[in-house]
Amino acid sequence: MSKFRKKKKGIPAVNTAAxxxxxxxxLFFFMVTTTMRETNLVIENPRLPSATEIKKLEDKSLVSTIYVGKSKDPNRDGVGYNKIQLNDKISTxxxxxxxxxxxRDKLAEAMHPFMTTSIKADKESNVGTIIDIRLKLRDVNALKIxxxxxAPAN
Structure with missing residues (x-):
């Protein structure tokens, strides 16, 4: 017998230190890159009309969105496509x-002229509702709409 025995070599264990x-x-990467939704839709997801000339909004922090469409809960909000959603609730x-x-209160005063109001209205919404919104926006001098x-389907 030999004095030094050969050890059996097996597969080494996986190093899990890293x-x-x-x-x-x-985890940090996904926390940094994920954006949270600002508003929960109380109206059905609006079916937007198609347009030929489309321009993308550049600075989304200066955009206030008004949704017009059909309520998800007609028992609470009533039936029809003329529901207006401001933030997270049905409004008038x-x-x-x-x-x-x-x-506007959340923005610096120098940024007020650059503020845009975006209207996301369903195809079936009445034009009268949108005109009412436009008149109220005109009253508060929010003229960028x-x-x-x-995009149109090709």
Missing amino acids: LPDIVFML AEQVPAFIFSK NYSST
């Missing part, structure tokens, strides 16, 4: 100026 570092790096056209003023639409 695993927590990788997990926390991925008379509440649009207060909505705009609350958005964007009508959201989709």
Whole structure:
């Protein structure tokens, strides 16, 4: 017998020392890159009309969105495509100026002229509702209005 025995060589164990570092790096990456939705839709997802000339909005922090469409809960809000959503609740056209003023209060005064109001209205919405919104926006001097639409299907 030999004095020195040869050890059996097997597959070495996987080194898991770096695993927590990788997990926390991925967690940090997703926390930084994920954006949270600002409003929950109380109306059905609007089916936007199509348009031929489309321009993308550049600075989304200066955009206030007004949704017009059919309510998801007709028992609570009533039936019809003329429901106006401001922030997370169904509102009326008379509440649009207060909505705009609350958005303006969050911005610096120098940025007020660059503020845009985006109207996302369903195809089936009445034009009268949109005109009521426009008149209220005119009363508070919010004259930059964007009508959201989709690209035409080719």
